[in-house]
Amino acid sequence: MVSRVVIQTEDFNVTDVLAKLREGDLRVGAVCTFVGTVRDTRLLSGKDTDAIVSLTLEHYPGMTESSIAAMMDAAHQRFDIYQAHVIHRIGPLKPADQIVLVAVTSAHRGESFKACEFLMDYLKTQAPFWKKEETPSGSTWVDARVSDDAALAKWGIQAQNAG
Numbered sequence: 378m379v380s381r382v383v384i385q386t387e388d389f390n391v392t393d394v395l396a397k398l399r400e401g402d403l404r405v406g407a408v409c410t411f412v413g414t415v416r417d418t419r420l421l422s423g424k425d426t427d428a429i430v431s432l433t434l435e436h437y438p439g440m441t442e443s444s445i446a447a448m449m450d451a452a453h454q455r456f457d458i459y460q461a462h463v464i465h466r467i468g469p470l471k472p473a474d475q476i477v478l479v480a481v482t483s484a485h486r487g488e489s490f491k492a493c494e495f496l497m498d499y500l501k502t503q504a505p506f507w508k509k510e511e512t513p514s515g516s517t518w519v520d521a522r523v524s525d526d527a528a529l530a531k532w533g534i535q536a537q538n539a540g
Contacts, residue, residue, distance in 0.1 A: 381461065382445045384436060386468040389478055398462055398480055405459060409489035411479045411497050417472040431511045434467045434476070441465075441505050448499045455532075456492040458483040463496065465506065498528040502536040 383389075391412060399405050415432050449461045464478040479496045483489040500506075501521075508519040526536040 381449055381463065382442045383462075383464045384438070384441055384467055385464065386466060388466070388475055389464045391478060394462065394464065394478060395480060398460055398482055402459060402482065404484060405482045406484045407482065407486040407489040409481045409483075409486065409493040411477070411493050412475055413477040413497075415470050415472050415474045415476060428512060429472060429510050430513065432470045432476075433509045433511070434465075434470065435507045435509075436465075436467050437505050445500070445504055448496065448503065451499075452481075452492045452495055455495065456481075456483070457485075457488045458492045461492060461496060463500070465500070465504070467506075495532055498525070498532060499534075501525045502529045503534075 391410065395408060395410065399408060415429065417428065445463055445465070449463065452458065452461055459482045460480075461482075462478070462480045466474075466476050470476060477497075477500065479493050479500070481489045481492045481496070483492070502525045509516055510519055521536070529536045
C-alpha cells in the first residue's frame with residue numbers, strides 16, 4: 378500500500394504514483410486524480426503587476442499530515458473507496474509547477490470522483506498550509522476565499538476561514 382499523505386519539496390510523477398496506488402489491486406475499476414498547478418495570474422488578469430513570480434507554501438510538520446490523514450479517514454467513511462493518496466508540495470514554486478496530487482481508487486468512477494472532490498475541497502480550506510505570493514509589486518499572504526468555504530459547505534462542513 379502506498380503511503381497516504383506525503384508532504385515534500387520535490388516534484389512528483391503522476392504516472393509512478395498511480396502505478397503504485399493500483400499495484401496488485403484487481404478490484405480497482407476507477408482511479409480519479411486531481412493535479413493542482415501554480416497559475417500564471419498575469420494571463421488571467423492581463424496585468425504584469427499581477428504576475429505570480431513565485432508561490433511559497435509553508436506548513437506545520439506533523440499537524441498538517443495528521444489533519445490530512447483525518448480528512449482521508451472521513452472520505453473513507455463517506456464514500457466506497459479503496460485507497461486515497463495526497464501529495465502536497467511545500468517551499469517555493471513557480472508558474473506551471475505542480476502543487477498537489479489527490480488520487481482515489483474505487484470499484485466505480487462515481488465514488489472516486491466524489492471522494493477526490495471532497496478531499497480537494499478540504500485541502501483548500503482546512504489543511505494547515507500557508508501561501509505567500511511573490512509578484513512584481515511585492516509579496517502577500519493569501520487569504521482563504523468565500524468560494525472555497527462554500528465548496529466545503531456542500532459536504533455539510535462549515536468552515537470559518539474567509540470573511
